[in-house]
Amino acid sequence: MVHWSAEEKQLISSVWGKVNVEECGAEALARLLIVYPWTQRFFSNFGNLSSPTAITGNPKVRAHGKKVLTSFGEAVKNLDNIKGTYSKLSELHCEKLHVDPENFRLLGDILVIVLASHFGRDFTPACQFAWQKLVGVVAHALARRYH
Amino acid sequence: MVLSGADKNNVKGVFAKIGGQAEDYGAETLERMFATYPQTKTYFPHFDLAKGSAQVKGHGKKVAAALVEAANHIDDISGALSKLSDLHAQKLRVDPVNFKLLGQCFLVVVASRNPSLLTPEVHASLDKFLCAVGTVLTAKYR
Secondary structure, three states, rough: OOOOHHHHHHHHHHHHOOHHHHHHHHHHHHHHHHOOHHHHHHHHOOOOOOOOOHHOOOOOHHHHHHHHHHHHHHHOHHHHHHHHHHHHHHHHHOOOOOOOOOOOOOHHHHHHHHHHHHHHHHOOOOHHHHHHHHHHHHHHHHOOOOO | OOOHHHHHHHHHHHHHHHHHHHHHHHHHHHHHHHHHHHHHHHHOOOOOOOOOOOOHHHHHHHHHHHHHHHHHHHHHHHHOOOOOHHHHHHHOOOOOOHHHHHHHHHHHHHHHHHOOOOOOOHHHHHHHHHHHHHHHHHOOOO
8 A cells, every 4th residue: 555644645635626627637638649649549539639739629638638637536535545446447448448557657747747837836846746656656556457 | 759840949949948047947857856756866875965955956057058058959969968978878877767757857847937838849849859868868878
């Protein structure tokens, strides 16, 4: 089980409390597809992904980004059992979606950058530490049921 | 990975905007890296790594200067950083994985200080640039 200090929990929930899940989710997913274009391989049915502008404005990207970040919220609510929280999702990503777990790490790093751009100087080094730790734990949990 | 003309312009634009604050960006990048990835501290047992450390500031200035130099010679990064590449291969031998960690922290600093500067396109270009720098610095490792 992952150990979270009181300070880390506080930093995580105080940031999360101010996050617009729809906006941040859409932005994080769009940036993933733009910065690491090979990740588009999982979204061939999303329509127009031909340019950064197309990706940013794509309604399927926005909707899926919101879905992904909403699911991330489950981790924030269940810091003491992230493994259990993502057990089924892990199986899904392996067996149905066939997503290389490296992509979870890429998305996690992008999410941290999106948070930094939204919170500016309030996204302190201590904040970054807590959030990089969280995205790493989530990535690990999503990869855990792979076989 | 190849930097397109647009990538090069985006990167030059970032460093033009950062300008004289590059040293501060460098120092904050290191501060964040040591805080976020404690294993990176193992390369600096001889440093005072407390917040505000003069040694970290000084080293941040060096790191920033190297990035600026690479951006100013973006058509020949391996030429521009050749001596630094030798240094990292022969003396420093920083594990290659750490350059990604430094890059992530630099992006976080740019994002937090200048969110409007880091559009998705610029983010992509800057990430590619930082990867290219890391590749050059580890090119002579073996």
